[in-house]
Amino acid sequence: MADAGPIRVVGLGGSLHATSNSLAALRLALEGAAEAGGETEALDIRELDLPFYQPDAPDVPPSVERLCTAVAGAQGMLWSSPLYHGTISGAFKNALDWLQLLSDRDPPYLTDMVVGLISTAGGTQGLQAVNTMEFVVRALRGWAVPLVIPVPKAWQAFDREGHVRDRALEEQLRALGREVARAAKQFAAGPPLTTAGAAAAEAALQPLGDEGVA
Numbered sequence: 001m002a003d004a005g006p007i008r009v010v011g012l013g014g015s016l017h018a019t020s021n022s023l024a025a026l027r028l029a030l031e032g033a034a035e036a037g038g039e040t041e042a043l044d045i046r047e048l049d050l051p052f053y054q055p056d057a058p059d060v061p062p063s064v065e066r067l068c069t070a071v072a073g074a075q076g077m078l079w080s081s082p083l084y085h086g087t088i089s090g091a092f093k094n095a096l097d098w099l100q101l102l103s104d105r106d107p108p109y110l111t112d113m114v115v116g117l118i119s120t121a122g123g124t125q126g127l128q129a130v131n132t133m134e135f136v137v138r139a140l141r142g143w144a145v146p147l148v149i150p151v152p153k154a155w156q157a158f159d160r161e162g163h164v165r166d167r168a169l170e171e172q173l174r175a176l177g178r179e180v181a182r183a184a185k186q187f188a189a190g191p192p193l194t195t196a197g198a199a200a201a202e203a204a205l206q207p208l209g210d211e212g213v214a
C-alpha cells in the first residue's frame, strides 16, 4: 500500500462554556490521533466564535474561512458536542451548517473523510447526540468510524479545570483518536472510496445546494 504522507486530523467541538467537558474530551481524542501519527488541530467552538450561518452571506467571515480551510485539508475529523436537550448543541450545529461552503470542494463536503464521534452529557443519553452527528456525517459524504464515545455524567468524568478523572474514559477517547488516524491513513493510501457512480447517485438523491441536482 502506498504511503499517503502525513494524515491531518482536525477536531471540532466544545461549547460556549469557558470550561467545556466536550472540548476536554476532544483534546484527549486528538492526543490519541497524534499517538497514531496524525498531525492534529483543535477547532474550539468557543474560540472560533462563528457568526450564525447565513446562506447568502456577502463575504466569508475569517472564522468561517479558518474552519473550512482546516476541514478541507483534513483526512480525518473528530467531532465532540455536548448533549443539549437530547441532541447536539446549537453552536455545534451552526459550525456544521457552515460546512455547506464545502459543497463546491472537489470532491464535495467530507467525501472519503473519516469522522470519530464524541458527546458529553450530564445524564446518560449522550448516544442521541452521537446518532444525530452520524446523520450529518452521512449527509456530508463522510464515513463515521464504528467506535463512538458518548460520555455520561461528564461532570464526574472531568474536573472543573477540564482534567479527566476517569482513566478508562481517557483510554477510550485516545483509542477513538488512534482509530480515526489509522482509518484515515488507510483511506488515503488507497484509491478513492467513493466511486464516480456512487457520487452521481448521491448528488441526485442529495443535491449539493439550493440550485438542484449537481
Ligand SMILES: Cc1cc2nc3c(=O)[nH]c(=O)nc-3n(C[C@H](O)[C@H](O)[C@H](O)COP(=O)(O)O)c2cc1C
Pocket: 014, 015, 016, 017, 019, 020, 021, 022, 023, 081, 082, 083, 084, 085, 086, 087, 120, 121, 122, 123, 124, 125, 126, 154, 155
Ligand atoms: C442548555 C443545556 C441543555 C442540556 N441538556 C441536557 C440533556 O438533555 N441531557 C443531559 O444528559 N445533559 C444535558 N445537559 C448537560 C450537558 O450535556 C453536560 O453538562 C455537558 O457535559 C456540557 O458540555 P460542555 O462542558 O462542553 O458545555 C444540558 C446542558 C445545557 C447547558
